[in-house]
Amino acid sequence: MKIAIVCYPTFGGSGVVATELGLALSRRGHEVHFVTYKQPVRLETISSHIRFHEVNVPEYPLFHYQPYELALSSKLVNVVKNYGIELLHVHYAIPHAYAGYMAKKMLEEEGISIPMVTTLHGTDITLVGNHPFYKPAVTFSINNSDLVTSVSDSLKEDTLKFFDIRKEIEVIPNFIDVSKFEKKAFTDCQRELMAHDDEKIITHVSNFRKVKRVEDVVKIFFEVQKNLKARLMMVGEGPERVVAEKLVRDLKIQDRVLFLGQSNEIDKILCFSDLFLLPSETESFGLAALEAMVQSVPVISSNTGGLPEVNVNGFSGYLHDVGDVTGMSRSAISILENQDKLMKFKKQAREAAEKFDINNIVPMYEELYQKALINA
Numbered sequence: 322m323k324i325a326i327v328c329y330p331t332f333g334g335s336g337v338v339a340t341e342l343g344l345a346l347s348r349r350g351h352e353v354h355f356v357t358y359k360q361p362v363r364l365e366t367i368s369s370h371i372r373f374h375e376v377n378v379p380e381y382p383l384f385h386y387q388p389y390e391l392a393l394s395s396k397l398v399n400v401v402k403n404y405g406i407e408l409l410h411v412h413y414a415i416p417h418a419y420a421g422y423m424a425k426k427m428l429e430e431e432g433i434s435i436p437m438v439t440t441l442h443g444t445d446i447t448l449v450g451n452h453p454f455y456k457p458a459v460t461f462s463i464n465n466s467d468l469v470t471s472v473s474d475s476l477k478e479d480t481l482k483f484f485d486i487r488k489e490i491e492v493i494p495n496f497i498d499v500s501k502f503e504k505k506a507f508t509d510c511q512r513e514l515m516a517h518d519d520e521k522i523i524t525h526v527s528n529f530r531k532v533k534r535v536e537d538v539v540k541i542f543f544e545v546q547k548n549l550k551a552r553l554m555m556v557g558e559g560p561e562r563v564v565a566e567k568l569v570r571d572l573k574i575q576d577r578v579l580f581l582g583q584s585n586e587i588d589k590i591l592c593f594s595d596l597f598l599l600p601s602e603t604e605s606f607g608l609a610a611l612e613a614m615v616q617s618v619p620v621i622s623s624n625t626g627g628l629p630e631v632n633v634n635g636f637s638g639y640l641h642d643v644g645d646v647t648g649m650s651r652s653a654i655s656i657l658e659n660q661d662k663l664m665k666f667k668k669q670a671r672e673a674a675e676k677f678d679i680n681n682i683v684p685m686y687e688e689l690y691q692k693a694l695i696n697a
């Protein structure tokens with residue numbers, strides 16, 4: 322198949338999923354064309370089955386906002402015509418589904434019919450898309466996609482609750498390439514660079530937005546380090562980083578907390594981590610938790626959104642109500658203070674992650690594409 326994928330090229334989960342999906346599809350013999358404003362961060366290899374098409378939006382002083390949707394839909398029309406693309410797969414409804422629909426309509430004028438699959442990722446529904454400023458356009462573009470998927474049951478429920486949707490939504494969960502993370506020896510992880518042998522390493526990875534509740538991460542860690550020797554790795558960049566840094570300073574734990582910024586070495590950091598914290602306000606799936614689990618890192622998370630579909634309470638970690646810092650701290654300590662329990666949870670975290678192996682999930686997308694092509 323010849324597929325065009327539209328996504329955000331940044332560190333966010335939706336872009337990561339779209340890129341990994343495209344790479345996996347190309348390895349399975351499909352020709353995949355990424356159409357976005359920058360080369361996606363995880364798109365390292367340009368192979369004969371992968372192409373990247375940059376959407377350019379020239380600055381013009383008349384425009385207060387540059388018309389990205391227009392440039393994207395025009396680019397899609399050209400890519401479809403030039404490369405004989407058979408299917409569009411857009412990740413994140415805003416504005417990709419809207420631009421994809423416009424491209425479809427323009428192509429129809431030229432006698433080209435192309436199906437569009439839209440994958441909903443989370444904030445396009447729960448935070449941004451739900452805003453009255455965007456809601457009519459988001460509803461319209463979901464209803465006018467040929468097929469719609471969501472990354473969890475919870476996100477599907479939210480979409481049906483918040484929007485007037487006439488389309489069937491199929492749940493295809495996010496995935497991970499389990500084989501990339503074969504069990505390593507403890508010593509492979511260069512843990513000694515980060516902590517002493519008797520210290521536990523706790524990690525948080527996010528875009529440091531309000532929804533991630535990074536202050537809770539610091540508060541949980543503060544409680545933990547009163548009970549056992551530990552270090553906190555804060556990975557990522559975003560507006561709440563300064564807030565977390567201030568709290569660390571106020572609590573006088575600067576010597577135990579490391580802010581690593583945006584990193585291309587998340588895999589290395591997770592390799593030597595003992596516990597992952599994700600106390601988010603909401604999370605449609607929690608790809609960051611899955612990335613930790615596959616590296617045998619148990620997760621303490623909130624129990625909202627799609628997180629209970631990924632992190633299994635009492636097995637791969639523990640889940641608590643949003644904001645329950647006391648409960649999360651207690652659970653973190655209970656795992657970290659008992660080496661046997663920690664080892665058991667590490668093994669179980671990996672086991673729970675295996676359900677989301679790329680080889681189980683990518684065929685679901687291929688089947689969906691076939692369905693879209695038959696119905697087109």
Ligand code: GMT
Binds near residue numbers: 442445532604607609
């Ligand atoms: O919130 C983020 O971390 C970024 C956001 C995005 O759009 O990239 O992530 C959303 O999509 C991810 C991939 O499907 C999910 O794993 C995240 O849970 C989801 N974020 C939220 O729902 C807050």
